Amino acid sequence: MATKGMNIPAIEKALGEKWEDTCARLEAAGGASASHKELADALYPQFEGRVDNHGWWVQGAVVAYEQEIGRRVPGQRADGTxxxxxxxxxxxxxxxxxxxxxxxxxxxxxxxxxxxxxxxxxxxxxxxxxxxxxxxxxxxxxxxxxxxxxxxxxxxxxxxxxxxxxxxxxxxxxxxxxxx
CATH class of the missing domain: 3.30.530.20 (START domain)
Known part of the structure; x- marks a missing residue:
């Protein structure tokens, strides 16, 4: 599923996996019931040492996921602003x-x-x-x-x-x- 506002192909390339696999990791970490921080904290160690600048890409992936599930719209921060x-x-x-x-x-x-x-x-x-x-x-x-x-x-x-x-x-x- 494409997410408006986030460059999913860039996230896939940086993380070295299909978007569906990243989404599955986020679902396993609690999905829509987990906070932004909980999702990022769960994903962060999974890419440490495997991906350059992995913290930045993990944040981008979590934001894209949150947009995809309707938690936030493009430009929106975790605090709603x-x-x-x-x-x-x-x-x-x-x-x-x-x-x-x-x-x-x-x-x-x-x-x-x-x-x-x-x-x-x-x-x-x-x-x-x-x-x-x-x-x-x-x-x-x-x-x-x-x-x-x-x-x-x-x-x-x-x-x-x-x-x-x-x-x-x-x-x-x-x-x-x-x-x-």
Whole structure:
């Protein structure tokens, strides 16, 4: 059975087994009566040492299974909220693009007020801008150098209350990134 929103062929390739077999493993672990954590905890050791980045692929498989059984829809987290991410490759330095992004924000983002001060940070690989918004919404902008003079910029909005809010923020994010 195909699951909208998840790439089942990629999961099959990564785990090295047919989707039906992965589903059978999840059913044996408690299926629809088990929590997301219980399913992931049961599947995790079965692929440890057999699959590169197995934790990531196990999480993806559990999410796909939950979508298939109707527990969640694409973009929905285990807690019932929704996340959306939009990205764009942009000319420029990653740190400078985070500063430019921050300069485009006043006290609101998509007409939702900031709740506290935004935070910035950097790792060897990425530059970040993070903020909390009213209603518990979380926003993260991440910039990563992709090639000489090109940066992958990803805007992620999480803890959204509905699929409709997800789509509103997706449109906002795509338009907002064009300003960079």
């Amino acid at each position: 929704f996340d959306v991410a939009v990205s764009r490759t942009i000319p420029g330095d990653r740190s400078e693009l985070i500063v430019k992004f921050a300069s485009l924000i006043d006290s609101t983002l998509n007409e939702v007020a900031l709740d506290g001060e935004p935070r910035t940070s950097e790792t060897a690989k990425r530059s970040f801008w993070r903020a909390d918004l009213d209603g518990g919404i979380k926003v993260e902008a991440a910039a990563e150098t992709k090639s000489e003079g090109k940066t992958l910029f990803v805007l992620t909005v999480s803890k959204l209350p509905s699929p409709e809010a997800l789509e509103v923020w997706r449109g906002f994010g795509k338009d907002f990134l064009k300003q960079l």
